[in-house]
Amino acid sequence: MSPGAQIRNWLDDRFGWDDLIAFLKHKTVPLHRYSYWYYLGGITLFLFSLQVVTGILLLLYYRPTPSDAFESVQYIMTQARFGWLIRSIHSWGANLMIFTAFAHMFSVAFLKSYRKPRELTWLSGMVLLFLVLGFGFSGYLLPWNTLAFFATTVGTSLVGQVPLVGHWLLIFLRGGQDVTGATLGRFFAFHVALLPGLATAFILVHLVLIQRFGMSVPPRVEPEWKAKPPEQREIRFFPNFLLRELMGWYLALGVLGSLAALKPWELGTKADPFASAPAGIKPEWYFMFMFETLKLLPAKMWFMTGESLGVIAFGIAALLWTLLPFFDHERQGRSGRWAAGVVVFALAYVVALTAYGYMVMAK
Amino acid sequence: MTPTNESPSDKEARRHFLEIFLGTGIIASLLSFLYPVIRYLIPPPQTDLGSNTVLAAKVGELSVNSGKIFRFGDKPAILILTSGDKYVAFTAVCTHLGCTVQYRPDLREIWCPCHNGKYNLQGRNISGPPPKPLAEFTVNVKGADIYVSRTAAS
Numbered sequence: 473m474s475p476g477a478q479i480r481n482w483l484d485d486r487f488g489w490d491d492l493i494a495f496l497k498h499k500t501v502p503l504h505r506y507s508y509w510y511y512l513g514g515i516t517l518f519l520f521s522l523q524v525v526t527g528i529l530l531l532l533y534y535r536p537t538p539s540d541a542f543e544s545v546q547y548i549m550t551q552a553r554f555g556w557l558i559r560s561i562h563s564w565g566a567n568l569m570i571f572t573a574f575a576h577m578f579s580v581a582f583l584k585s586y587r588k589p590r591e592l593t594w595l596s597g598m599v600l601l602f603l604v605l606g607f608g609f610s611g612y613l614l615p616w617n618t619l620a621f622f623a624t625t626v627g628t629s630l631v632g633q634v635p636l637v638g639h640w641l642l643i644f645l646r647g648g649q650d651v652t653g654a655t656l657g658r659f660f661a662f663h664v665a666l667l668p669g670l671a672t673a674f675i676l677v678h679l680v681l682i683q684r685f686g687m688s689v690p691p692r693v694e695p696e697w698k699a700k701p702p703e704q705r706e707i708r709f710f711p712n713f714l715l716r717e718l719m720g721w722y723l724a725l726g727v728l729g730s731l732a733a734l735k736p737w738e739l740g741t742k743a744d745p746f747a748s749a750p751a752g753i754k755p756e757w758y759f760m761f762m763f764e765t766l767k768l769l770p771a772k773m774w775f776m777t778g779e780s781l782g783v784i785a786f787g788i789a790a791l792l793w794t795l796l797p798f799f800d801h802e803r804q805g806r807s808g809r810w811a812a813g814v815v816v817f818a819l820a821y822v823v824a825l826t827a828y829g830y831m832v833m834a835k
Numbered sequence: 836m837t838p839t840n841e842s843p844s845d846k847e848a849r850r851h852f853l854e855i856f857l858g859t860g861i862i863a864s865l866l867s868f869l870y871p872v873i874r875y876l877i878p879p880p881q882t883d884l885g886s887n888t889v890l891a892a893k894v895g896e897l898s899v900n901s902g903k904i905f906r907f908g909d910k911p912a913i914l915i916l917t918s919g920d921k922y923v924a925f926t927a928v929c930t931h932l933g934c935t936v937q938y939r940p941d942l943r944e945i946w947c948p949c950h951n952g953k954y955n956l957q958g959r960n961i962s963g964p965p966p967k968p969l970a971e972f973t974v975n976v977k978g979a980d981i982y983v984s985r986t987a988a989s
Contacts, residue, residue, distance in 0.1 A: 622934050626949055629932035640877070647878050650909065650933075654878060746911045748904055748927070748937030751948040767950060771964045778964070779932070 499686075499709035504693045506583055510713075511720040512576035513682075517675065518721040519569035522728070523607075526562040527664065534614070536660035538653040541616035542742040549739055560732035566608060568728055570758050573604050574822075581796065581815040583690040590688060591797035593681040596674050598794040603671045608756055610663040616656060621743035622753045624659075625651045630766070633780045634787070652745070754833060761825035762786055764832070793818065881909075888984040891924065894976060902938025902945075907983065911935050912972060914983060917956055918943060922976065924983040925958045925969035936969070945969065 473481070483489040501510060533552055535544040548555035577597065580586055586594035613624045628651065632642035647654030689697050697705060707713055755763045765786075769778030792799075800811035889912075891905045897916040904911050904927055911927040915938050925945070927935050934949035944961070945954040952963035959968045973984045 622949060625934055626932045643878065644876055648881060652909075745935075746904060746906045747935065748911075749934040749948050753934065753949045767964075771966055777966055 496710040497708065499683075500706040501687050501709055501713040502689045502697065502706050503704065504689065504697045506690055506693060509579040509583060510687055511717055512572055512579055514717045515720050515724050516569055516572040516576055518724060519565050519572060519728070520671070520675070522565050522725075523562060523569060524668070526558050526565065527668075529558050530562055531664065536614065536656055538616060538656055538743075541614060541656060542739075545615040545739060549736075556736050557732055560736040561728060563737035564731045564735075565728055566611060567757070568724065568731075570604055570608055572724075573601055574758070577601060578815065578819055581818075582812070583688070583692075584800070584811070585688040585690070586797040586800075587688075587691075588797075588801050590681070590685050591801075593678065593685065594797050595794065596678040596681060600671065600674050600678060602790075603667055603674065605758065607663060607667050607671070608758060610659040610667065612756055613656060613659045614663060615739060616743050617740035618743050618747075618750055619740050619753065621651060621745065622749045623755050624655065625749075626753065627755065627759070628655075630779060630783055633777065633783045635776075635780065635784065650745070752833065754829075757826060757830075760829040761822045764825045764829035888982050890980055891974075891983040892981045894979045894981060896981075900940045900943065902940075904935065904937070905983070907972070912983065913938060913945065914974070914981065915945070915956065922974040922981060923956055923958075924972040924974050925954075926972070927969075929965055930960065930967040930969065931963075931965040 480489060501507070530548065533544055533548050533555065535541060545559065548559050550556075552558075580594065580597070609624075609627060613620045628642055628645050631645060632638045634641060643649070645655070645658065646652070647658045754760070762782075766779055766782040769782050771778050773781045796811065796814075889905065889907050891907075891912070891914045892903055897903055897914065899916055899920060900918045902913050902915040904913055906912070907926070912924060913927040913936060914922060914924045916922055927937075929936050929947040929949065929952055931947065931950055931952050934947050936945050936947045936952075936954070938944075939946040942953070943956065945956070945958070946952070947963070947965065950964050952965040953961050954965065954969055955961050957968075958971045960966070971986060973986050975982045975984065
């Protein structure tokens with residue numbers, strides 16, 4: 473017996489290796505005209521694993537203190553061999569991952585895959601989206617440059633506008649009254665320890681749920697899909713779907729590599745807490761629609777500030793959006809029409825305000 | 836009392852008692868673990884030990900119609916020499932969302948670039964989102980030094 477077969481037998485003897493392989497072989501993925509939307513979640517997962525790898529590499533040189541942070545990133549960008557590439561992949565990858573996560577969420581919302589029995593899959597996915605936004609917000613500060621310093625000042629001030637617990641949250645996030653080295657230390661801890669731990673746990677839950685329920689067939693194409701002969705309805709997960717998925721990953725890697733190589737991520741100037749904020753302070757693009765909304769609200773509304781009201785409204789909207797599967801659970805009929813309307817409105821709102829924000833900036 | 840003459844309801848009551856006893860014990864010990872963690876997460880309040888007066892600049896350092904950011908305790912502050920040749924000083928922390936303001940010689944106003952908030956040279960919020968005026972400081976010129984002090988109210 474060859475050594476390979478011996479190892480295989482040894483494993484099979486202990487925890488049923490062949491059963492695991494058989495299980496993989498039996499898993500299938502539905503085939504229809506919206507099938508390509510299934511690849512987005514996998515691409516997001518792939519980009520996340522790239523973030524883990526490049527993040528660990530950056531950790532080897534990065535130092536999370538106000539006196540060293542900027543210089544250590546500068547060292548990575550200019551001295552460490554291929555440091556510029558690693559950091560650019562990490563920064564561009566973060567942005568691409570947030571984009572694919574949003575695209576994945578909207579595709580699931582449009583295809584109504586969140587309906588029974590997949591409510592918990594949607595919920596775990598929403599938790600992951602919030603975690604990813606947390607990664608973005610905390611990671612943005614780590615190079616300790618001017619833009620990040622003031623974006624964090626504004627962002628944490630907004631958190632401070634939450635009624636009742638706002639001030640407490642602000643102190644918790646900043647590690648004090650102001651954005652200082654204490655904030656940098658905390659954001660670093662969130663970014664490299666707390667959030668990765670939580671994200672790993674929720675990714676596992678998300679994957680187990682997807683495994684348990686399989687891929688959903690969108691209600692819109694279900695009759696058409698059922699009319700097809702059984703052998704044309706689905707493809708095997710392993711190896712057919714996985715190989716196609718790998719092509720998606722390869723494409724994502726190509727886009728990422730090109731962006732990182734052709735447009736390395738900028739570093740800006742070192743943050744000085746005792747200097748004026750420069751013109752053109754803006755959040756990362758994925759917070760732009762919220763930033764722009766808050767800017768458009770009047771300073772004083774009703775009995776509170778415009779920001780407070782805006783922050784409360786976004787909180788409620790995020791909560792309702794997260795609970796979408798519990799409002800739209802009809803399997804049959806047209807009652808899901810309003811839900812589709814909500815999804816279209818949400819997407820249009822996010823896109824329109826993001827575009828508007830950049831148009832105002834460009835002026 | 837022997838177990839044999841114990842009625843089922845007695846048994847149930849005893850079980851219920853034990854459940855409450857154990858449950859509250861577990862919750863209490865969890866709380867006793869959580870409490871120090873939560874206290875640890877909130878940093879102790881820092882008292883600003885910086886004095887109430889700070890040397891902000893030297894006479895002649897600022898030209899007429901210009902401003903300078905200086906450090907006052909652990910926050911930035913701004914000193915302006917107005918076109919009327921008068922020194923004024925305010926906190927430089929915008930009352931809106933905490934960005935650091937700057938003096939705009941072209942507008943003769945204090946400007947916050949984050950959300951286009953404007954204050955006049957009395958520190959009053961005159962345009963944009965800031966909800967409150969900037970706290971004003973007292974400026975004293977002693978010889979060649981310009982000292983800025985907290986006003987009693989600020």
